[in-house]
């Protein structure tokens with residue numbers, strides 16, 4: 115064990131590769147798909163799918179890491195696990211290209227992550243294999259409802275077991291489902307996706323009664339009722355979905371089908387969040403890095419270079435801002451790395467995970483907003499991508515737990531408080 | 538690979554530092570600040586932990602290799618105990634480490650063993666100058682070659698233990714480039730009365746005037762100043778993290794005890810969120826500092842930039858955190874019975890402390 119910051123070779127290689135993807139497949143069409151909301155970037159999706167298959171599975175489009183490669187010689191010393199670290203780096207790099215397009219990378223997103231976190235080995239085999247098949251495939255997670263956002267315990271969607279047919283019957287309404295449309299609506303270009311839907315099997319049990327269910331694409335009774343028009347990440351579809359007597363097989367429940375006082379199905383959701391929060395933070399960091407690099411480039415073109423090392427009193431206001439942005443960006447990224455490193459090393463990381471999300475939510479909004487300000491009329495213009503990155507970055511502080519919710523998690527951890535002691 | 542846990546060796550050393558900080562430095566901090574003096578036994582006990590000795594090779598009287606990472610781990614813990622005490626314990630490093638980094642083989646052989654092998658002695662250094670835009674890379678103190686010696690002229694401030702020091706490193710501009718010079722007691726420095734600051738009351742600090750001070754040419758440290766400055770910057774950042782953590786933990790524990798409107802104040806989001814942000818910002822700068830130190834140890838190209846960023850970020854972070862430490866205690870935080878006002882007075886200083894310590 116040691117304190118070190120050398121980027122492992124496989125991660126360096128992956129970053130190099132994805133930089134090319136970002137440069138060639140994302141940046142040139144970034145603006146187009148921002149302006150043409152709800153247009154699907156098929157060529158990017160197909161390219162990413164075949165590229166990832168060619169590389170032998172493991173998908174940057176999933177928020178769950180690939181399996182660690184087994185060493186060929188079992189006598190060789192085991193290499194330290196880096197799957198989450200690799201994923202965080204891939205996401206950062208793709209989001210540097212275009213975070214909205216990253217969100218339409220096939221591979222399962224939050225849906226696959228939920229199966230990974232709470233599914234049985236059989237369920238994982240059944241539901242996750244499809245992402246490596248011929249056609250690009252999507253999955254989504256449906257937690258949020260019109261009346262229940264941050265307060266996930268308030269969801270009203272119900273799942274009732276029909277004992278005659280041994281099926282779960284789901285009723286309810288979900289909103290803000292990332293990739294909900296691509297995951298559910300069947301299209302010739304895509305493979306069959308699924309939704310992971312959170313519902314209560316016993317409302318009297320509160321959180322302990324909450325479970326998630328895999329709902330396959332095309333299941334009768336499911337309806338996409340709306341695609342949102344958004345401030346940013348416009349290329350990513352955000353769907354409202356209604357569930358009207360939707361029947362799914364008994365074995366599609368993730369976790370235990372019975373409610374005991376001790377079991378909390380909700381833990382599945384929370385475990386998912388511990389794993390995914392630093393990854394979402396990583397995507398934000400990617401956007402912020404793009405903005406900061408662009409600012410430095412535009413300044414350099416005007417002959418302004420940053421004089422690192424000068425006392426603050428001698429720096430220009432612009433230099434001070436850039437130095438501060440750099441401090442924010444670098445430290446936020448290190449917090450992401452630590453959180454995913456802990457995940458790889460099977461250390462509990464609820465604190466570090468939420469801290470990285472608090473920090474990223476803060477700094478990526480500040481950095482991108484500052485970038486627009488610093489570049490004046492150019493920053494605000496749609497001729498450049500800075501204004502788009504500012505709109506894109508804001509979501510980092512909202513989904514996967516708002517900045518406030520993650521502050522609550524951090525505060526409870528440092529204070530040793532339960533949810534009822536600090537609401 | 539990425540890694541976030543100290544080596545076993547580092548852990549062993551840091552464990553002893555943690556105990557000393559908690560059991561010795563912290564209990565002494567308040568009275569030392571009020572009396573404006575640190576008990577000599579406290580300093581020698583800290584010196585005997587061997588943090589500096591462990592970073593000096595055997596050839597020069599130590600028993601290890603220099604590691605900025607180990608240095609910042611130790612500095613955070615010492616400052617968590619008490620900043621003035623930490624700086625006092627670390628003062629001889631101000632003399633030894635620059636020689637290690639920028640000195641010739643002969644200088645190392647001559648100057649390091651007598652300091653390292655002895656009890657704590659006030660060998661020190663003079664970098665900071667009394668001007669609002671003080672810049673370590675554009676010093677007003679000058680060195681001019683004259684025959685086989687250098688003539689030094691200028692005014693230094695914030696020099697720890699200058700009055701008692703046998704020798705110190707004085708930094709001066711030689712042809713516009715910052716260089717260190719080894720200056721001895723008899724060389725004609727004029728040391729002022731102790732200076733008084735908003736914080737660090739317990740640490741004896743002085744102004745040092747150099748008027749045609751003549752030092753032998755052999756006392757010039759030929760090596761680059763850049764790694765020396767960077768090592769000062771990461772030390773500054775690590776000490777700031779230590780003070781911030783001290784304030785955070787005190788405020789956190791207080792907030793879990795104090796009641797208002799029928800609940801613990803920590804149960805109010807306004808307080809809890811402040812604490813969450815304090816914890817987050819402390820961790821952010823700690824990691825930035827670790828990375829900068831690691832880059833120094835591994836000779837990475839951008840190590841100097843990162844050290845600068847860590848120190849700059851740390852000055853903001855520690856001010857924010859220590860201000861909130863006082864705020865969370867309310868009126869009680871303003872009273873000197875609690876340490877948070879002392880932490881806050883110290884917190885503001887980090888924007889000007891680069892040069893007071895080195896790892």
Ligand SMILES: Cc1cc2nc3c(=O)[nH]c(=O)nc-3n(C[C@H](O)[C@H](O)[C@H](O)COP(=O)(O)OP(=O)(O)OC[C@H]3O[C@@H](n4cnc5c(N)ncnc54)[C@H](O)[C@@H]3O)c2cc1C
Pocket residue numbers: 224254255256257258262263264265289290291292293344352509512513514515516517518519522537806
């Ligand atoms: C583009 C986009 C994509 C999304 N993708 C998904 C998805 O794929 N799947 C999914 O399930 N959801 C998704 N969401 C939903 C997202 O997670 C929620 O919007 C988010 O959790 C906040 O919920 P809310 O919008 O209902 O806000 P509310 O919960 O109503 O919060 C409003 C405000 O109150 C604050 N607040 C709430 N509770 C507290 C508290 N206890 N203490 C202090 N402050 C509090 C919040 O921080 C916020 O500032 C997405 C949202 C967007 C915008």
